[in-house]
Amino acid sequence: MDSLPSGEIRNPPSFNLWGEIAYNGCQSSISQLPGYLIPNIAEMKRVITLLNQKIWLMGILLGIIAWIFDGLIDFLFFNQELPQKVLVEILFFPEPIEIWMRSFNFFILAAFGWFAHIVSNRQKRIQEQLKLSQDQGKRLLRQYRAILDGTGQYTGENFFSSMVNQLADTLNVRYAFIGTLVDEGSDMQSLSYFADGKFLENMTYKLKGTPCENVLNAMECMYPKNVQAAFPQDHYLKENNIESYLGHPLMDMEGSPIGIMSVLDTEPFDEEETHNIQSILKSFATRVEAEMRRIQIEKKLEHYASKLEQSNQDLLEFAYIASHDLKEPLRKITVFGQMLAEKMAPLDPEPKDLLMRMTNGADRMNELIDDLLRLSRIQTQSSGRVKSDLNKIVKAILEELEIETQASIKLAELPTLNVDQAHIRQLFQNLIGNSIKYKKSDQPLEITIHSRKTQQKLWEISVTDNGIGFEEKYAKRIFKPFERLHGKGAFSGTGMGLAICKKIVTRHGGSITAKGSPGKGATFTFTLPEE
Structure with missing residues (x-):
């Protein structure tokens, strides 16, 4: 390569190779290039396919191309004398500094090709492993699905x-x-x-x-x-x-x-x-x-259910035995008290009062035992649930109690539900009986029974009266067994009626609440499932 004159800097235009050749008027020199330097499309495709398989060859090939390209640049731009001879010399017999520079470029490109080859091979191995993992994953997934499909419907x-x-x-x-x-x-x-x-x-x-x-x-x-x-x-x-x-x-x-x-x-x-x-x-x-x-x-649940069933049966048998054993002496007290009152008549007021208290106490004890039996039967026995028209049940109760002569009844349309008829009959009988028992003495009794369907697929049924009512703070207390808000002398009963009502409603999957106000009556509302 010719040295530049002192103080002269040569900057070729920033065109591509063919633009630079045209700029210097050297297009004719292209015809003087060796034939192997002119590209062949088909051959290039074959070489590219080979390079894809052996990417490290690309580095070596790029190094050779860079060597030749550097020589061409020196030949075309920095030396115009004896082109053919100088081109061969420049390409194959360069000066030592050019050999070092071209060798350095060749080494860099060859190293790049070798590095790219290593990276490419690693990538191929990763792809092969990934494909193998995907195949294994698909196979494992098919096995999972086969087992799931074959076992999902069984227990x-x-x-x-x-x-x-x-x-x-x-x-x-x-x-x-x-x-x-x-x-x-x-x-x-x-x-x-x-x-x-x-x-x-x-x-x-x-x-x-x-x-x-x-x-x-x-x-x-x-x-x-x-x-x-x-x-x-x-x-x-x-x-x-x-x-x-x-x-x-x-x-x-x-x-x-x-x-x-x-x-x-x-x-x-x-x-x-x-x-x-x-x-x-x-x-x-x-x-x-x-x-x-x-x-x-x-x-375990079957075992516990069996034990519970046996316990309920034992409780029922005990209730029957206990009631028989308890009611027998009560009957004797009542009978002997009546006989004593008849034989010693006429009695003085004080002995007569004592005998009356004795027989009345025996009667209340007898009622209490009957109520306890009813409560135990609700817990342990059921006559079976059937589709029942609640209107017919309520009307039958009203006829038995002959309440039409004592009160004004407003009975709205009630639903037909799947219930235990005996228990539901007891429920209405207790609630209506409470309205009669706690009516006002100076005002005609009014009872309203109505129902409505809720969004939770429940039927809400209310029994409202205009009786003496109660204070709101006792709304939960009155559902406890033996609970009474009034003295025994004011109103009869054992305090078990509303406890029995709550047990019946709970057994049917519902709930019961009470609202009242002194002197303004009371409302008892319970819910029963639609199905």
Whole structure:
């Protein structure tokens, strides 16, 4: 390359290569370039395909191109004498400083190509691993779906059977097992065992020296191969030629082991199968645990329900026996008191009053026992619920009480509901009876009975009167057993009527409330389900 005159700076125009050649009037020099420098489209495509496969060649090729391009620049812009000879010299026999500069450029580009090759290969490996992971994920998802579809509709023993069946079929293993601990954790009893395409009868075996023991102790147990060598005392493994074993523990709510779920096969598991089976067992263990806990709770509830039923029956029998034993002496007190009053007549006022108090007390005790019996029967007995027209029930009560001659009745249309007729009859009878009992002495009694349907699919029924009423602070207290707001001399009764009403409504799935004001009457409102 010619040196520049002292103090002269040469800046070629910032055009592309062909613009620079045209600028210097050197287009004719292109024809003098070697033929291998003129691009061929088809060949370039082939080279690009090769470079995509061997990207490190791109760095070397770019280095060679940079070498030639640098020589062309020197030839075209910095030397115009003897082009052919100078071009060859510049390209292949440059000065030492040019060799160093071109070698440096070549090294940089070659290093870049090698680095790009490493990055490209790493990217390819990552893509291959990602594709493999995606394929494994899709396969695992298909296995999950197959097991879910095969077990989702079952519960109880059928669920365990479908689970082991789906595990064996989906994971392509010969044995699948779900078992529960028995005998304080020393033995394992199978809940369902699927082997060679069929279900085996439930069995119980000792845990000592088996892989199942390790499952419970180590929280997980994986033997992709050579499981017989690991447990030489387990004769079942040897008898059935089992080579591989994967198990997962099943826990209760407190985190204590209650059983295991495992798969076994006569062939070793490869690494991919091991991870897939491990993930599936771990995932579905939660569902199996939930079903086992549900069954345990269900059995406890059945046990408690049986005990409660027996307790109710015992209570009912006790109520009948107690009522008979209590009412018998009460009858004698009443009868003997009446006989004594007749034989000693005429009596002085004081003895006569004492006898009257004695017989009246016996009568009240008799009523109290009857009310207690009614309350116990509501708690323990039911005549069954049937579709009942409440209008007919109320009208029958009004006729029996002959209330039309004592009060003005406003009866709105009542619904037809699925109720226990005997209990609902008792409910209306007590509420209407209360209105009669606590009426004003100086004003005709008015009773209004109406109903409405709420948005919660409940029927709200109210019984309103214009009687003596009560203070609002007693609205909850009056529903307690034996609760009375007035003395025994003012009004008769045992204080059990409203307690019985609340029990009846509660048994029907409803609620009852009271509102009142002294001298302005009271309203009792209760709800009953529509269905």
